[in-house]
Amino acid sequence: MTERGRTRRAFLGTLAATMVGSVAGCQSQFDPLASTALDEHAATQFRQGLLNQGYQDVSVPDAVERAWELPANRGDHTAAKGSPALAPTGDLILADDTGRVRAIEPDGEVQWATTITQATRGSHGTPAIANDTVYIGAYDGALSALDLETGKRRWRTELGDAIGASPTYYNGSLYVAVEHAAPSGSVVAVNAATGDVQWRDSRPTDHPHSTVALDREHGRLLFGSNDGYCYAWSFPGLERVWRYDTGGDVKAPVAVADGTAIVPSWAETVTAVDVTDGSEQWTFEADADVMCAPAVHDGTVYVGSHDDRVYALDLESGEEQWRYDTGGWIIGSVVATRDHVLVGSYDGRLYALERDTGAVAWTTDNRGHVTSAPLVTADAIYYAERAAEGDPNRPGMCYRLVPA
Numbered sequence: 001m002t003e004r005g006r007t008r009r010a011f012l013g014t015l016a017a018t019m020v021g022s023v024a025g026c027q028s029q030f031d032p033l034a035s036t037a038l039d040e041h042a043a044t045q046f047r048q049g050l051l052n053q054g055y056q057d058v059s060v061p062d063a064v065e066r067a068w069e070l071p072a073n074r075g076d077h078t079a080a081k082g083s084p085a086l087a088p089t090g091d092l093i094l095a096d097d098t099g100r101v102r103a104i105e106p107d108g109e110v111q112w113a114t115t116i117t118q119a120t121r122g123s124h125g126t127p128a129i130a131n132d133t134v135y136i137g138a139y140d141g142a143l144s145a146l147d148l149e150t151g152k153r154r155w156r157t158e159l160g161d162a163i164g165a166s167p168t169y170y171n172g173s174l175y176v177a178v179e180h181a182a183p184s185g186s187v188v189a190v191n192a193a194t195g196d197v198q199w200r201d202s203r204p205t206d207h208p209h210s211t212v213a214l215d216r217e218h219g220r221l222l223f224g225s226n227d228g229y230c231y232a233w234s235f236p237g238l239e240r241v242w243r244y245d246t247g248g249d250v251k252a253p254v255a256v257a258d259g260t261a262i263v264p265s266w267a268e269t270v271t272a273v274d275v276t277d278g279s280e281q282w283t284f285e286a287d288a289d290v291m292c293a294p295a296v297h298d299g300t301v302y303v304g305s306h307d308d309r310v311y312a313l314d315l316e317s318g319e320e321q322w323r324y325d326t327g328g329w330i331i332g333s334v335v336a337t338r339d340h341v342l343v344g345s346y347d348g349r350l351y352a353l354e355r356d357t358g359a360v361a362w363t364t365d366n367r368g369h370v371t372s373a374p375l376v377t378a379d380a381i382y383y384a385e386r387a388a389e390g391d392p393n394r395p396g397m398c399y400r401l402v403p404a
Contacts, residue, residue: 061401084375113151125164185204187208199238225249250265260273268285270303292304300314330344330345382401
């Protein structure tokens, strides 16, 4: 038996052994730190970990060229699209707004493709990969688990009317914000083996599609919502702790570093909030809405705005260190690497900027608008885009860049 086969067989044994009943309800209690046979941490998930920091410890080439491209997103909905995730198998896992999930080899060959929804907006999330399983939500309100090797569905759980956020995995549970039609919202914890709902709180209103952050050091679960609030619960107790009113929709993930939550808002602000008590530490004012997922590393926050600019801000004070004008909206995810910042723009380009100065190292021209988080590996860069005009004959693409 191959190593992959042994891993898969072990997981299926665990799956059968953990088929337990649901513990649902708004204030239901469970122990997310209880010992399980499932993975403690995901092999990969959106923003590279529980804190949504968006840092990848790898270097970017001095120059790049395109190795291949594949059709991906077909819709023009302005929310950020899903990002490629690197599986332990070496394949890329990409969910797109057609409702399909694909496993793509580094050479561009599609290993499998599974349709998880017929919803018009498909999926905008990035998969979490753990337990030899792909976990992803969609705009039909369901969270699905797919076999990593074959793409076959293991379970599907309906949680609400839409899921625009990416699932956050920790120790056998998935945490995800859910949108409801009222408009209202909720946050749920789901058993990764069975799909059973373990806990739900309907505290957030409007349509939350901000990816959950888990700060284990300070004991907080937090995310933002379209009602303008950043919400926090205790972790692992999952009791309501605080909420902070930004004054504008919080559509992007909240990044956490050194006990500080970085909250982007349609109030044209980026705010630093103490994760323990929700008190404001500083607020930076941009010149337009901010719905970009910030990257945080080594004391600096990197974030984009509808004012077309990328900003580098001091984590402690919020003081601006540099800015760069891309010439187009920035609504996707900023990614920080060892020496560069990668960011996509509505001007049709992906930018590599020097982390220290904001100077342009290189750019690429693309068909559509880059709104996914670029994935940087040892030998390539992968990213996806939205279709610029929503023309089904001109879909957005998924690209592989290699050193030139």
